[in-house]
Amino acid sequence: MSKYQSFPPINLPDRTWPNNTITQAPIWCSVDLRDGNQALINPMGPAKKMELFRTLLQIGFKEIEVGFPAASETDFAFVRELIENDLIPDDVTIQVLTQARPHLIERTFEAIRGAKQSIVHLYNSTSVLQRRVVFSADKADVVKIAVDGAKLIHQLASNVKDDTIRYQYSPESFTGTEMEFAAEICDAVCDVWQPTVDNKAIMNLPSTVELSTPNVHADQIELFCRLFKHREQSIISLHTHNDRGTGIAASELALLAGADRVEGTLFGNGERTGNLDIVTMALNMTTQGIDSTLDFSNIKEVRRVAEFCTEIKVPERMPYAGDLVFTAFSGSHQDAIKKGYDAMEETGQDLFEVPYLTIDPADIGRQYDPVIRVNSQSGKGGVAFLVENELGFRLPRRLQVAFSQVIQKITDETGEEIGSREIATKFVDTYINPSATLVYRSHKPVECDKENVERYQFEFTYQGEDHTILGEGNGPLDACVHVLTETFGLHYDIKDYNEHAMEAGSGSSAAAYILAQKPNGEELFGAGTSKSITKASIMALVAAINRSLST
Numbered sequence: 001m002s003k004y005q006s007f008p009p010i011n012l013p014d015r016t017w018p019n020n021t022i023t024q025a026p027i028w029c030s031v032d033l034r035d036g037n038q039a040l041i042n043p044m045g046p047a048k049k050m051e052l053f054r055t056l057l058q059i060g061f062k063e064i065e066v067g068f069p070a071a072s073e074t075d076f077a078f079v080r081e082l083i084e085n086d087l088i089p090d091d092v093t094i095q096v097l098t099q100a101r102p103h104l105i106e107r108t109f110e111a112i113r114g115a116k117q118s119i120v121h122l123y124n125s126t127s128v129l130q131r132r133v134v135f136s137a138d139k140a141d142v143v144k145i146a147v148d149g150a151k152l153i154h155q156l157a158s159n160v161k162d163d164t165i166r167y168q169y170s171p172e173s174f175t176g177t178e179m180e181f182a183a184e185i186c187d188a189v190c191d192v193w194q195p196t197v198d199n200k201a202i203m204n205l206p207s208t209v210e211l212s213t214p215n216v217h218a219d220q221i222e223l224f225c226r227l228f229k230h231r232e233q234s235i236i237s238l239h240t241h242n243d244r245g246t247g248i249a250a251s252e253l254a255l256l257a258g259a260d261r262v263e264g265t266l267f268g269n270g271e272r273t274g275n276l277d278i279v280t281m282a283l284n285m286t287t288q289g290i291d292s293t294l295d296f297s298n299i300k301e302v303r304r305v306a307e308f309c310t311e312i313k314v315p316e317r318m319p320y321a322g323d324l325v326f327t328a329f330s331g332s333h334q335d336a337i338k339k340g341y342d343a344m345e346e347t348g349q350d351l352f353e354v355p356y357l358t359i360d361p362a363d364i365g366r367q368y369d370p371v372i373r374v375n376s377q378s379g380k381g382g383v384a385f386l387v388e389n390e391l392g393f394r395l396p397r398r399l400q401v402a403f404s405q406v407i408q409k410i411t412d413e414t415g416e417e418i419g420s421r422e423i424a425t426k427f428v429d430t431y432i433n434p435s436a437t438l439v440y441r442s443h444k445p446v447e448c449d450k451e452n453v454e455r456y457q458f459e460f461t462y463q464g465e466d467h468t469i470l471g472e473g474n475g476p477l478d479a480c481v482h483v484l485t486e487t488f489g490l491h492y493d494i495k496d497y498n499e500h501a502m503e504a505g506s507g508s509s510a511a512a513y514i515l516a517q518k519p520n521g522e523e524l525f526g527a528g529t530s531k532s533i534t535k536a537s538i539m540a541l542v543a544a545i546n547r548s549l550s551t
Contacts, residue, residue, distance in 0.1 A: 007212040010179070010219035017218050017257035025285055025293045027235065027261040028278060029063040030056050032306075034075070034097055035275060036265040038068075040310055048309040049078050050087075055305045056266075057089065060294045063119065065095040065263070069111035070104035079111045088115065095119040095168070100149030109156045114163065119202065121168040122149050126185055127176030127208075143185050146171075150192040167193050168202035170239070175207045179220055183227035190230040197233055202261065206239035207250060214246050218253035225258040237261035242273040248281050266306045267314050267321065280319045287358045296320070299364040326361045328382060329374075335381025338388075374411065374418050380404035383423060390424035393511050396498040399431075399525045406430055430547070431527040432539075437549040438462050438490070440542045443476055443535075458483050477537050490545055492516040495523060499533055512536040516544035524548050 032052055037043050044052065056064050066082060067075030079096060082088050094115060098108040100122055112118045124145045131137050137145075150169065157165040169189045171182050186203050195201035205224065207217060217240070225231050236259045240247040251262055264276030279302070282292035296302060303314050303321045316324040328334045333356050340354030352360045361367060374382050380400040387393050387403070395403065406426065411418055441459040448455035453472050456479045460467045469487050473479030477494070484490040496515035501508045510533040517523045524547045528539025 012219045020256040029263045030061045031065040032265045034065045036269040039271045052309045063093050068097045070107035076111050083114045093117040097121045100124040100145045105152050117164045119166045123170035123172045125173050126171040127173035150189045170204040173208040174205040175211050179223045187229045195233040200235050202235045204237040210243035214250040214253045217250040218257040221254045221257040235260045239263040240276045247276045283320045338381040338385040386420040386423050392502045434546045435550040510536045512540040514540040
């Protein structure tokens with residue numbers, strides 16, 4: 001195709017970033033209140049901006065870009081409100097954006113007057129395309145714009161006595177700029193600002209438009225760091241956009257290439273296809289055992305605030321925060337997830353290892369039960385998982401298969417998803433409390449003069465009539481089988497038996513599962529629960545028989 005051309009690769013045969021590993025979180029800067037706000041159909045008013053600002057503080061951001069005060073009276077008033085009402089914590093630095101124009105820079109300094117700590121963020125566009133099409137300017141003209149802006153900022157900052165003002169410069173459209181020129185203009189700005197190792201300038205290298213694959217962006221960052229003379233006196237910052245859908249990957253690789261700082265927004269809100277999604281990038285780090293330094297332990301509340309303030313819905317499949325990201329509809333996935341949780345509980349290990357899940361949902365305020373969503377495509381593992389979560393029953397495998405077929409019949413007929421409570425109710429109605437032709441009331445041991453034989457007295461109600469019956473057998477369950485056969489003609493053999501404690505502790509209830517077989521070979525499960533495992537077993541047998549009698 002002649003209409004498009006590939007982005008030229010960077011000639012960097014000795015690149016080092018592919019061998020590097022991210023071992024710590026970058027400096028995070030939220031630009032939700034500025035870059036994110038300008039991209040909204042309905043920009044935030046003061047109340048929403050304040051709610052979002054407070055949420056950003058709760059998450060743990062230490063640098064927050066709060067506006068473009070010289071370009072907006074709303075932004076100017078918001079910055080003044082933060083400062084005059086002492087709403088900025090001592091360990092938080094606000095950032096304000098300005099173009100390299102004298103009247104805008106002067107207005108910006110009016111806005112931040114009295115702020116204890118602030119970053120003045122200067123920018124002008126530097127790309128080949130912008131120089132040619134937008135500004136009709138050569139390199140010298142573009143450098144002069146940046147240097148003149150840097151000089152005015154430095155002059156105004158030198159007149160401020162009690163407040164700490166830091167400098168940030170962005171060669172906007174960095175990714176479309178020659179790396180040699182990007183380094184040249186950043187060096188020219190730093191020659192004015194004279195940063196030191198103890199007082200570093202921030203060089204923000206924005207992927208204003210994502211033009212290449214993430215590996216090329218990483219090459220750009222590594223090459224820039226090599227060419228930039230003030231690297232040791234500067235913080236290298238990233239600001240990726242998502243035009244190709246790879247903004248997070250580009251930022252992650254750019255950290256490998258030497259960047260120190262990341263600008264982005266909650267859930268990636270921003271111009272066109274959006275900014276870097278800080279939530280996803282930070283939690284990606286969490287899954288690698290890295291402390292992101294940001295608190296997303298209540299991701300649902302963060303999402304609520306973001307959706308309210310931006311009026312943009314977080315998609316169902318958005319990593320970590322979407323409604324469906326901790327769900328599994330596939331039966332094989334559900335089975336694997338259940339086995340993963342079971343294995344962790346059995347071994348007591350701290351390392352989170354569950355198939356199909358990269359993070360423990362509980363760590364970000366999500367619940368375990370939404371991991372499983374049951375519909376006509378679901379399998380036994382998911383159904384069993386929800387029964388255990390709702391009721392505490394750990395179904396034996398054959399019962400998992402049988403009950404999943406019961407649920408699948410419902411979902412096939414309705415064509416709809418079935419909830420965990422409805423599944424739990426169906427289990428109880430099917431296997432514990434089916435329609436009762438036979439009702440077990442009690443049993444107790446009685447003396448028996450036969451060696452190795454036990455005798456029990458049972459009380460049953462059968463077809464509405466009460467019966468007190470003596471039975472013999474090898475234990476109460478065996479005696480019960482004999483009584484039901486000899487007294488009522490209910491011929492059933494026990495083909496499978498399972499039991500477990502419902503919870504830890506000596507006073508726990510017990511659960512029992514019995515697979516009973518009729519003379520014609522038909523098999524039916526029943527379940528029972530009681531403080532006494534014997535009673536639970538008899539109740540399970542009776543439930544299985546009642547299921548048989550009702551069919």
